[in-house]
Amino acid sequence: MTQPIDFFWFIPTSGDGAYLGSSDLNRAPSYDYLSQVAVAVDRLGYTGVLLPTGAGCEESFVMAAALAPVTRRLKFLVAIRPGVASPAYYARLSSTLDRVSNGRLLLNIVVGGNPAELKGDGVFLPHDQRYGHAEEFFDVFEDLLATGSANLDGEHIKAIGATLGYPPVQSPRPPLYFGGSSDAGIDFAAGRVDKYLTWGEPPAQVAEKIDRVRAAAREEGREVSFGIRLHFIVRETEEEAWAAADRLISKLDDETIAAAAKHFNKESDSVGQKRMFALHQGSRDRLEVSPNLWAGVGLVRAGAGTALVGSPESVAARLREYQEIGIDTVIGSGYPHLEESYRVAELLFPALGIERGEQAGGFLNEFGQKRVFAGGSHGGNLRAAS
């Protein structure tokens, strides 16, 4: 039997809501709300959480540092954008965060795919050169974390006599994750990263990408493992799940879809983003792009644009198909993230053989007997199941 998939969740640091493309029932990414999500998923048995980066997000390292003390086991997959600060500074941030979280840091390398946004951060390099810059950045960064010192007089990075005072808990460094689909991105991944991440494309397209990354890594004498980023709409029945998917885009108008399509095509130079857009091409007509895989989120959301929609059994079956082609990690999300984290843990984890955390329902009394909710008097008392 294959290992249960490693299940991560997402911290919505740019905001959350119940309807895409609408301001109805939306939520600000306040620290109080984000810590509710983090505490919930920590207790529900998720492996970790992804914290994104971007001009519209709360800062990923700071937010992870603030969430570490309120969580117990959760790992923090923190986005690191090499262009925006020096490798020595990021090495200090990473080592300190790994130390204060007691070895719970994972890093998601984000080179960036929106030139207009990158210019705001002072990054003016064209697409492939951003990967050249990232190579030099991580040469210095990795040397510092592993040995405490680094030197490089490179084309993009100059670090002369760089030192790091305190090593990370994880040796030689926290694991490196990365998701980029261009040829330059795949070359970068092959030579350096531990886990390659893909957005939720249909299984055949994911299999083709995995084969490419695997072959490129082998040429470098390396092994890479694989993860997938997906939204989830899981309900007790198929009908309820598809109704929830329809509801999620029920307030999304055509103008908003057209504006998003323009943004994806004009402003982004990310190959991964182009592959996501190609699944729906800005049209809400054919959104089930492969069985149970729905591209509705990507009509307006940049990046992760697909959701697995269905009953626990059908969504688990689809995830097993991804596992068979080499995926061992899922980074999930759902709108709103707090409520959907419960649905996924309570409905889907059992179907995937994932051990639920203490808060994920189905609990036993202290004598190991099953309990029935509201089975007694006093509204909500529990009695042992007969």
Ligand SMILES: Cc1cc2nc3c(=O)[nH]c(=O)nc-3n(C[C@H](O)[C@H](O)[C@H](O)COP(=O)(O)O)c2cc1C
């Ligand atoms: C799982 C995953 C998470 C990502 N997170 C971010 C992010 O937080 N911020 C961002 O700007 N890009 C993010 N990206 C985009 C990529 O890191 C990358 O910069 C972009 O796709 C350009 O690379 P490409 O042209 O090689 O595809 C993410 C991609 C994946 C697959």
